[in-house]
Amino acid sequence: MSFNLDVRLKRANKVYHEGEILAGVVVLVSKEAVQHQGISLTMEGVVNLQLSSKSVGVFEAFYNSVKPIQLITSNIEVVKPGKVPSGKTEIPFEFPLQAKGNKLLYETYHGVFVNIQYTLRCDMKRSLLAKDLSKTCEFMIHGQKARVQPTPLDFTIAPDTLQNVRERSSLPKFLIRGHLNTTNCVITQPLAGELVVESSAVPIKSIELQLVRVETCGCAEGYARDATEIQNIQIAEGDVCHGLPIPIYMVFPRLFTCPTLETTNFKVEFEVNVVIVLHDDHLITENFPLKLCRV
Structure with a gap:
């Protein structure tokens, strides 16, 4: 049986700012009806910190400070347990991009010891004999604009x-x-x-x-x-x-x-x-x- 699960964002460049709405569709393509135990979407933004090999063991306190920092997290159930019809099904979704508490949404950055990443994951739970399906999509956050004074x-x-x-x-x-x-x-x-x-x-x-x-x-x-x-x-x-x-x-x-x-x-x-x-x-x-x- 051929079945395809995909997540598509409305913006082709996948770039968003804090306060905007992350919108798109979950796309399900199947040749025949498929039984499932529910389809959910999880959106999260995390800062992952890592210690270089030269620092490990030097400061014991580091182990508490390098835990992942959760900037934003949200989960919605897109479809309740049931059947996906044959053909192509598109399910729209929206997430407000608002940071947790007094935190800020830092700009997307892929470093060596600091990594700031925003992802959207779609999970489709299935019966015991069938394998669960998952699809992850990364989107970018651009930070607040600032005034820049040239300094030659x-x-x-x-x-x-x-x-x-x-x-x-x-x-x-x-x-x-x-x-x-x-x-x-x-x-x-x-x-x-x-x-x-x-x-x-x-x-x-x-x-x-x-x-x-x-x-x-x-x-x-x-x-x-x-x-x-x-x-x-x-x-x-x-x-x-x-x-x-x-x-x-x-x-x-x-x-x-x-x-x-x-x-x-x-x-x-x-x-x-x-x-x-x-x-x-x-x-x-x-x-x-x-x-x-x-x-």
């Missing part, structure tokens, strides 16, 4: 400006100047600017942009802060012409970034590293914190 940044990278260098005298001489249009970034617009290699005593092998997420989990007893790479883009290869402006251009990936977020139990922040690899395998890295917003 001019930077210089030279042996004197570098931090965490043990033997500064062993570094080859180089001078790199650059400009970021803003460090207060609109998440839907690219990070842009330019970079100029003024001089370098050693030939350059590569220049890269590295986008980094900084996730902090914890409580009053202590915090675990972990930085992980989201993406790495090469903006120049080989020994580039000196004095020539090299464009900086990076698009923020949709699910792996969100507006900068700070709460009691966790934080999600972002940084960009400008990485210059020299031919003698010296690695020069300059770090710039970013604030991401949605407008």
Whole structure:
């Protein structure tokens, strides 16, 4: 017997905001009538926090603070126990997107140690001999819009400006100047600017942009802060012409970034590293914190 269960949202992009209505249809397609014990829909939004391996065992109190945080949950019975007729059946549904208590609906974000996810699950219970059917669909929440004031940044990278260098005298001489249009970034617009290699005593092998997420989990007893790479883009290869402006251009990936977020139990922040690899395998890295917003 062929039977298909599906959940379809009215919005093709599956993007919603707090206070809106999540609407769609449950679609049942069957060649013949099917007996069932009820069809239900469960909508929930959860923040899952996870500790990195280096933090496990360091703070005992962490185990209480990394429990999943329930932002929103709702359950409705779509169809009472009975029979689904043959053919195609569409059952409409609506859920108000209102957070529990004084909580907020944080923006959808897929990280390493912090994960904010909103799902809609349809369950069809069946008799003992038949297997229950389930279908899950993820939808996105976009956060509140904010006003963004551009904050341009001019930077210089030279042996004197570098931090965490043990033997500064062993570094080859180089001078790199650059400009970021803003460090207060609109998440839907690219990070842009330019970079100029003024001089370098050693030939350059590569220049890269590295986008980094900084996730902090914890409580009053202590915090675990972990930085992980989201993406790495090469903006120049080989020994580039000196004095020539090299464009900086990076698009923020949709699910792996969100507006900068700070709460009691966790934080999600972002940084960009400008990485210059020299031919003698010296690695020069300059770090710039970013604030991401949605407008």
